[in-house]
Amino acid sequence: MDEFMEAAIEEARQGLAEGGIPIGSVLVHAGRIVGRGHNRRVQSGSVVLHGEMDALENAGRQPAKVYRESTLYTTLSPCPMCSGAILLYGIPKVVVGENRTFMGDEDHLRARGVEVQVIDSDECAALMRQFINDSPELWNEDIGS
């Protein structure tokens, strides 16, 4: 597997180890990770720091040009909020670990010109399936259900 998706999965596993929701993400520019993060709902009581948002936040304030040359890797299909952040910053490409356990706003991203590549990882899906089975209420809270 791609080293960057491996890094996103490491973030997801770190989140799980912290008692959190196992979704991780990395922002990659010019072959280098410039931001990495994972869902912080449990750890920080955050309702906005999904994995993708945490990676963007940890990348810090970047010039518009950087976002426009970057790829965002995420272990799970991006929800409407994270998809909106991708559109706001004009990130042209998203690599998604899996969309079996949750289908995000991939169609909306594609309709706005973002390349969305789904690698359909068994490892990512197994992480989420186990988590959803163990903590369905927490998962529903995270997706506003």
Next chain:
Amino acid sequence: MDEFMEAAIEEARQGLAEGGIPIGSVLVHAGRIVGRGHNRRVQSGSVVLHGEMDALENAGRQPAKVYRESTLYTTLSPCPMCSGAILLYGIPKVVVGENRTFMGDEDHLRARGVEVQVIDSDECAALMRQFINDSPELWNEDIGS
């Protein structure tokens, strides 16, 4: 003017006084403000805490039912990220101070069933116009331009 939009404007003015971008927001449930906030790009180096996101974050972890009965007030038309957050949590109504200085994803929100009411406030527009004039680079950074 509506007391809730007044509160959002107070937040915007507080942000400006802190040296930040003057956009404020409040989340209102059952006639009461449950979260309020303003853009934190300058103050916290945040790329995700737009005014609306900061209001949601400050409201904390709410049951899905609360979001679905709430109205979000914001001094400026919500960008794709903030619009996505509104969709994620199923907030049914958004009251917008103005969309003259920036047009957000209002059409997308409406297409997904969100009621968007634009009050077209001169006060909100004047705040942003002055800010954009004084700090165009900071403003462009905030909208990924």
